[in-house]
Amino acid sequence: MNLTLKIWRQKNQSDKGGFKEYKVTGISEDMSFLEMLDVLNEEMSEKGEDPVHFDHDCREGICGTCSLFINGRPHGPQQTTTCQLHMRSFKDGDSITIEPWRAKPFPVVKDLVVDRGAFDRIIQAGGYVSVNTGGVPDANEIAIPKIIADEAFDSATCIGCGACVAACKNGSAMLFVSAKISQLALLPQGQVERRERAEKMIAQMDAEGFGACSNTGACSAECPKEIRQSNIARMNREYYAASVVTENV
């Protein structure tokens, strides 16, 4: 198939940037979206034009590196990662607009590459159980009801791609933050630091400049790992309870 691509080009963080139009031809529907961009980049490189920079790594939908806003939706028309989006989701002659994630805490580095360091800093604020290596109890000393373990797993599958932020009209990171808070709030291992964790992670989330949630549900609807909105409700509970209960004045 032949396609018209409108791609955001931006030399670096301080450059203003703008759209450029490209044509690709002979695209097979078995290609992944990123392989289609590979084709474009090979052609451009051969012609001596600077190829389009985009983030990608595992290309199997788990590392969370790829991050393209395709025709108005993060990761494009399917609820999956960009690397798992295949060209059979498009038609010959389609025009495809590709933009970087847009959010103040995700500055554009170059072209379609953004800096998602804000997510790392939120995890650093408290997204862990403070245990050192060694000296922990036997794994089977902690019995966890299967249903709880499964639910915690569902929250833990977040790949940190940032599609939730990209999809949200408010640029809110609450789905990401709540997934981690939920995972650890559900599990017995997370109980000790439960309250403080919620307070610290949310303080960091706000400090990064992410927006607030208005429960549109766009985040969950676009999340490649189908993280549920119930996580956000749980985070809210955790936070309110923490504010009231902890002695951090």
Add this chain to the structure above:
Amino acid sequence: MSWVTKTLNSTLGRKLLMALTGLFLILFLVVHLAGNLQLLAGDGGEAFNIYAQGMAVNPLIRGVSIINFILILVHIVYAILLTQHNKKARPIEYAVTNPSANSSWASRNMGILGTVILIFLLVHLRGFWYRLKFGSPDKVNIDGVEYDNAFIIVEEAFKNPFYAGFYVLSMVFLAFHLYHGFGSAFQTIGLNHKKYSPLIKKVGIGFAILVPALFALIPIVLYIQSL
């Protein structure tokens, strides 16, 4: 900053305030509707006038109504604060968006819906509450007691088809606002449960349709009666 202001100033705290004030206003709607439906009692406004006077003089009700005004203000102020905050979170907009693929129209346009409702509220207060409170309404005698004739003000107002139409239209906006707001408020206060959330959603939709519909019924009926 004390922990209270810190909490309430966080994005989650502001959301909480929006949800709690919203839920209170939902309650207020029920009470207000119960009173207003007396307009349709067909008794020449007797029941309504007694009710209206009762509301105006009862100190408890007066207290509650002041709180109600404050909460409306809080709801508005925090909506503005949050909207500003959210706008800042995305300084550069997307060139192409396809939001209907992942969310409902109402959920994305609560600000617009709310603004229309606010305009309605101002017109509404000017038309009724202000005239009763600061104007010189006609008096009516019921069972030997003199009452302000609130009914006649309403009846007069809804003879105007534009006025009545504006009311009905505003209720449509209210319906959409409630359609998202009702369930959203519960989600924000943290109530999301496999057992209860489906029920909350259903009740919310029912509420969002029924309450504005009944409110809208009043101008429609009064206008038809005036013909």
Add this chain to the structure above:
Amino acid sequence: MILDAKIPSGPLAEKWTKHKFNVKLVNPANKRKYEIIVVGTGLAGASAAASLAELGYNVKAFCFQDSPRRAHSIAAQGGINAAKNYQNDGDSIFRLFYDTIKGGDYRSREANVYRLAEVSVNIIDQCVAQGVPFAREYGGLLANRSFGGAQVSRTFYARGQTGQQLLLGAYSALSRQVANGKVKLFPRTEMMDVVIVDGKARGIVTRNLITGAIESHSGHAVLLCTGGYGNVFFLSTNAMGSNVTAAWRAHKKGAYFSNPCYTQIHPTCIPVSGDHQSKLTLMSESLRNDGRVWVPKTIEMAEKLRKKQIKPKDIKDEERDYYLETKYPSFGNLVPRDVASRNAKYVCDEGRGVNETGEAVFLDFRDAILRDGEDLVRSKYGNLFDMYQQITGENPYQTPMMIYPAVHYTMGGLWVDYNLMTNIPGLYALGEANFSDHGANRLGASALMQGLADGYFVVPYTVGDYLANLPIQKINVDHPEFKKSESDVKERIQKLLTINGTKTVDYYHKKLGKIMWNYCGMARSADGLIKAKAMIKELKSEFWSNVKVLGTGEELNQSLEKAHRVADFIELGELMMDDALNRNESCGGHFREEYQTPEGEALRDDENFAYVASWEYKGEGIEEELHKEELVFENVKLTQRSYK
């Protein structure tokens, strides 16, 4: 130089305990005066960085990804082995040790492997304490499954995303130390060189991938946790960014590279669909627990399948060849990876491949669905089936999956001793980057185990032993050795940018990959290897005279990053040919066509090749020198692997 593995004396089961007691300790007050450089933040790197920081050392952690959480360990699906014997099915540390040695075709060190089995149990405890949501039984205890040819259920798993959950666990421990100020994180930073001062590794030179800045970092020890080199084949299950550069630069600075020819070809990957393909996707091996592998008995029928004249379900049972079940009755579909892969190649070479390219076999769940119901199958493999459908557009509940082997893991790597130190003092290699534990073939669910064992439980002890003898004084990055490395790196970048030839980096990478796959893939021969080596030499000179790398060095430049990596892959490819040619036997992931039994099984030569082949770089254009570390087996008897 004689390679001394520094294996502690004494009985196998006591070596590690004894060694832990014998290693020197660093005074807690002094630990904060040492700086340790960790390159790579996958399972090995993140766990090592976190554990060392917890002990009090200052750590600098580097990764080329935008976040440590994206390291390729995240893609491991199946699970992690541990000799917990929670299932009461006869597992033990010795059995895990024995299985790993045997699975590795007796080409790994007994002591290292035993230690791996020994600490495997601690890994599970550690991960659970961190909040890793492993699968559980209804009673709330941990669930296990049998995996990849093991006859006991010792594999712990988190649906098909075990690597992800373990990495996020290690990443969370790392993040905690970043918050504590003990780890300084350098994302989007690529290691370009190791700096050696007075024979000891004392730092690295890096390139900031965003600004292009070349920077020096000084430390008391350098840990390379940089993963494997499967991308030398261009098409592999590795991430696009996975590379050999860090290990290769260390090799060129004197670190020996061991057994580079040992590459694992994973039997259950989604077949190649066309020339555009950029990577291959693995389907977890756990699928072989319930899926049955088959091809049609006749070539005619396979041809009809390829032309889509018939559908798989039109083929009756008696016309199907469940070749693994017939050939290996006791292990059936669960034979080790190398055996399963090779047999897939055989049937496809016979012309019985089932997809359009003729390079695919079926993995059929029909019987499992009939037996257990679709719901149970979905609960076990739902995400894998979805992934398959996403990529191929076919529904595996209704039609059998098609699979074909693909390069997945590299057992070879930098030579390390028992302490995981390379032959360069102060330079360590952990996880897939070293050669140590998997011999010639890695068992399923053992890569995660090794990465975490090295990072959490081995290196924190052994690094201390080294540092205790090292002066605290830091070496300044103004030292001439740092300056020299920096200028070498800059010179190389300049060279790449100024060739300005006609072919892209990917063009050369693809070409290299084809040579590697055809001559150093599932089957190798002396003739082919000699031929391939010449081809690579030619490719190398063409690359350095005709590659086209656009842009500048002072910006984010993905072509330049790739060019560095591909240049190193080309050199590695040459060494792989040497190593494969040297090893006149077949073992594990290395199959030489000249050395096979009459039944077509790998034929080892324990008398002449029970050694680790470690290669020393001698300089540009000079053949590398082979050093042998003889493998001594005192606790297991070498037998021909048989899965019949």
